[in-house]
Amino acid sequence: MLEIMQIKDEAYTTITLKGEVDASNSVELDAAIQNAMQSGSKNILVDGNSLEYISSAGLGVFMSYLEDFQESNINFVIFGLNEKVQNVFHILGLDQLIRLVNNRQEALAIIYEA
Amino acid sequence: MFKFPNIHIGKITVILAFFSWIFLLLVDSIRIFGEVNQMDVGVSPQLTHVLEIIFFILVYIFFNDNINKQQNNRFLNLIWRAASTGLVASAFFVASFLFREVLMADTKLAQDEQLKNFSYHVSFALTAVFLISTSLLWKNLILYQRTKSVVQQWQAFEIILLMSMFFMLFVEGSETKYGLTAGIVFIIIYSIILSINLKWIPYLTIREKWKSLLYLFIIIFSAIGLYFQLVDLTPIEELNLVNNLFLMGLFAFVIIYSTSSFLVTLFNLPTSSVFEQKLVEAINFQKLSQSIKPGEDEKRVLDILMDSCMSAAYVDAAWMELHTPENEIKVAHQRFISDQEREDLRATLRETDPFREYLDAGTPSNIEYIYGRINHEAFASVLIFQLKVHNKRIGNIFLVKEVKEGFNKEMIDIISTFVGQACISVENYRLLNEALKNERYKEELEIAKKVQQSLLPSQLHHNDCFEISGFSAAADEVGGDYYETFAYNEDQFALIIGDVSGKGTSAAFNMSQMKGVFHSLVQMNFPPKDFLVKANKALSNCLEKKSFITTTYYFLDTKTKTIHFARAGHCPTLYFQHKTGAGEFLKINGMGLGMVRGEQYEEFLEEGFISYEPGDIMLMYTDGIIEAKNEIGEEFGYERLKATLDQCNGSSAEGIKDMIIDAVYTFIGKQTIPDDDYSLMVVKFIR
Secondary structure (H helix, E strand, C coil), X not given: CEEEEEEECCCXXXXXXXXXXXXXXXXXXXXXXXXXXXXXXXXXXXXXXXXXXXXXXXXXXXXXXXXXXXXXXXXXXXXXXXXXXXXXXXXXXHHHCCEEECCHHHHHHHHHHC | CCCCCCCCHHHXXXXXXXXXXXXXXXXXXXXXXXXXXXXXXXXXXXXXXXXXXXXXXHHHHHHHHHHHHCCCCCHHHHHHHHHHHHHHHHHHHHXXXXXXXXXXXXXXXXXXXXXXXXXXXXXHHHXXXXXXXXXXXXXXXXXXXXXXXXXXXXXXXXXXXXXXXXXXXXXXXXXXXXHHHHHHHHHHHHHHHHCXXXXXXXXXXXXXXXXXXXXXXXXXXXXXXXXXXHHXXXXXXXXXXXXXXXXXXXXXXXXXXXXXXXXXXXXXXXXXXHHHHHHXXXXXXXXXXXXXXXXXXXXXHHHHHHHHHHHHHCCCEEEEEEECCCCCEEEEEEECCCHHHHHHHHHHHHHCCCHHHHHHCCCCCCCCEEEEECCCCCCCEEEEEEEEECCEEEEEEEEEECCCCXXXXXXXXXXXXXXXXXXHHHHHHHHHHHHHHHHHHHHHHHHHHHHHHHHCCCCCCCCCCEEEEEEEECCCCXXXXXXXXXXXXXXXXXXXXXXXXXXXXXXXXXXXXXXXXXHHHHCXXXXXXXXXXXXXXXXXXXXXXXXXXXXXXXXXXCCCCEEEEEEEECCXXXXXXXXXXXXXXXXXXXXXXXXXXXXXXXXXXXXXEEECCCXXXXXXXXXXXXXXXXXXXXXXXXXXXXXXXXXXXXXXHHHHXXXXXXXXHHHHCCCCCCCCCEEEEEEEECC
């Protein structure tokens, strides 16, 4: 089960993920990111506080946008991942490509710095 | 034991009946001779009566046997048999009358008592045959759709008739006349009661009804004619064969039942078209429900639907529109209307409320049908039904009539049933097709599974210095896990384990690419880190944007007892050191293949190095094992894996593999279906 919420603030768009991302619903995650990019947001935050599990298919979705983020100068930050999920990012090496921070404040700090 | 010879009842009774009749004729001739010559010939009138009774019974047995044997017991056929017998009897009468009164009018022969007697007896026999056979035929009609009470009524009637035969034997003298009258009145009343059993009439078609009216008329006419002729022909008062209760009763019964059938059929004529219509509807309904057979498709079902709807509502024209997948409207069936007229009418409907709204809605409407008046030169009323299959509106059926208010509730109800049934048939047909298609997919997947299983090695390379054992299970038919070994020489080996992102068919394709990359690169004998850099380069060109592969590549040298390895985002290898008695995860930096598709990939890699000792164990696995969940959603996890290995480190590689798999399956429980691929490779160093 995956619930995705998307809130667009003035400076950034927050995508909140609740539940599990697996092969069957990774398309929804893809659509959410696509949507956030099309809305013109230059800062995209992913709230992972309630993300319990992410499969390789879900990680593949994040990975597939890395180039686009770079090209469009979009800041993409994931925050609040629990230890287990963060470990998955770490083992794969994805934490070296995506900025992972502990909480919303840290994420916002990165955005305002930039 | 005594055995009855297989005798033919029909033939025997005919012969016996004939002889009894000859005997009767003989006896009566003697009596007439005595009467005419005023002599006592010593033949009792009772003998005539007894012979008469025997004759009646034999004729009854013959026809009872004969009619039951007849296969073709259609109503009209039964009535025709009765009518034809009546015709034959009447014809003989007319012939004998003509013979006596016209041909031989002036001769002595016409006045001859014996000749008259002979013709009287023939007529009597024919009449008896006609009445008895007709009564038995009527029995079949009365007992059509029988109930217990009707059967009892009929049996009682047969007993009454049997008793009436013997009436003349016991009642004599002046009582005869009153007794006869009373008996006849009783039989008439009973016949009237039996005559209400006319359930067969509605089942005749209108054509058959006309025919049966004619036949019934012949029967009534013959019966009445025969009666009066027989009475008229009686040679002498003392020798009146007709004047017995049985024959008179039969006359009454045959005439009463025929008359009531005649009248009921006559009054049924105007409503018979409605009954026929209902019958046609029932048959159409049956046709619709049976129309889905192998080889019959949607088109055929819709064709039957069109015909059924049209005949149910007596419409003047009709057509059917189907929505194609491209949202175009296609006219599928068109009856009694030209293209031009149809388009005109369609345009009118498009402009008329409420039809416009009903037709515009592409989605299924809550309203099943809509009908009303239209402003069109040729047609005045229209009825539109939507065709709904799988909750989708596949089209509409249009029925139009030239008269206003042409559709009533009964018609709409029956059409609604037809449409419902047809839609179910179409739905079933589509489901069946889908099921067949799925079956084909399954077969293809089965083939893919076999192909993929052949991609995993059946034998893993090793030498005396180490044991090796592998296992792989896919969650779907095909999976994305991969492991393999390669032997450079007696001492040097390459090992690889990998996991393709995602699962199922797409993962399986990428896995086979990975195998190709491994086999081409392993020959070059690159150090592990270089191997991964090259593999990343090769795969970057062929992996989808969202796909990546995690892998760990090992180079094992049993001479120097060293392992060099590099990790591309794969789960860290679990290494058990015999010396410390505990396992640990070899966490070196790494990055999945295909995640960074450029030169800088190399920067994310690190190379690990181990010097192994006998008793050490290296466990390679995929994330499916770590992420295997039990019923309450708990993961197997790294710690459980480590603990399991720590416990079974004394076993052989094969044993360790089995125990770990056993632990994982026990953990997830029998009820849980694995949702990821599990793979595992165990290396145990012996020396």
